[in-house]
Amino acid sequence: MRAESECVKCESQIVEPGGGPRDTFKVRRPCRVMILVNPNSGRGQALQLFSGHVQTMLTEASVPYKLVITEAKNHARELVRKVDLTQWDALVILSGDGLLFEVINGLMDREDWQQAIQTPLGILPGGSGNALAASVHHYSFPSAGFSQTKELLLSCGFMLCKGLVGSMDLVSVHLSSRQRLFSFLSIAWGFVADVDVESEKYRHVGPIRFLMGTLVRLATLRVYQGRLAYLPNTISKTSVETQSDGNTKALLLDSLLPSLDEPVPESWTVVKEEDFVLVLAIYQSHLAEDLWAAPGALPDDGAIHLFYVVAGISRPALLRLFLAMEKGGHLDCGCPYLVYEKVKAFRLEPLTPQGMIAVDGETVEYGPLQAQVHPGIGLLAPMCPTSLPPPSLCRS
């Protein structure tokens, strides 16, 4: 199936709403949208979600679109590396968070990454985790929950059609092989990474896969040795610093990070514990549809929300934390093993010889890594700055 609606010239209206709670929002009615769908994401129903719900919304809102069905891993990354972005006002992902991770890294691979990453990126939930979609819904309708992925899809589709755009932080991640990645969601090591990766096999059951994975992992609770250090979020907002590569490409500098083989600067805090149950760095509010992991996070707050749980926590206490996370209440549990810091950068050096590290839910090479936030370098498309009622209420 391949659908392409006609691309018509329509007026682009850019309005600073002023009355909204934050001043970074623009109303930019999407004109031409490329929608990338991973047909295998989640329960394998992304195409049905498109034809059953999204297509009608786009048609009703007169938003011209081109549908691209991804054929394999890295298809989307290769495509956005080369595509003529002047043809598109937004790139929209109907999938899980993994496909957006590919698209962001494809855009950042480009010679013209500075302009490319300013292409508004939209998300429509088609995966089993849907962390960014749940976060977007939360930023837009903080007091309105949703009970099913379909409701979340309608909410994100509605906001996409409204054409609201806000800025988004990206985090630059350095792995020990010198590979550099750009992340919009999270970096996880220990319990959370294990659950995320191991529960992939239950993805056909949808978001509940994380609860199933958590219960399985709790039964075999492990301690992971490693070193953690971070730069607290006390320094003033960092600006985007670039340097030329000697040709035409500007390089985005990670000026807060020393080389991975050098010690961290004295201004950093070194965590004295070396036995962890989990380390989670997150920069959106939600880690999954029903995991409100960072209650204070905003997409462009210039902070990495760093959580870690040190060894010694009991299985029931850890389960209580995850159950409380459904309502964002884990920090109110008074758990002495859970630590939360807002940081600009951090370094993690696992000492346990084998394990999992997940960046935006995707497994990456295991080993030392460090990361730095780049405030507001991306644009997130379905964002709503006002207290509009959620779409189901609008229609009644």
Ligand SMILES: Nc1ncnc2c1ncn2[C@@H]1O[C@H](COP(=O)(O)OP(=O)(O)OP(=O)(O)O)[C@@H](O)[C@H]1O
């Ligand atoms: N047609 C395809 N077939 C197989 N894999 C694909 C295809 N298109 C994309 N992928 C890859 O599949 C991986 C998972 O995609 P994604 O995260 O979007 O869905 P998901 O894993 O079902 O969602 P979630 O992470 O919410 O569970 C990504 O690495 C993506 O690049």
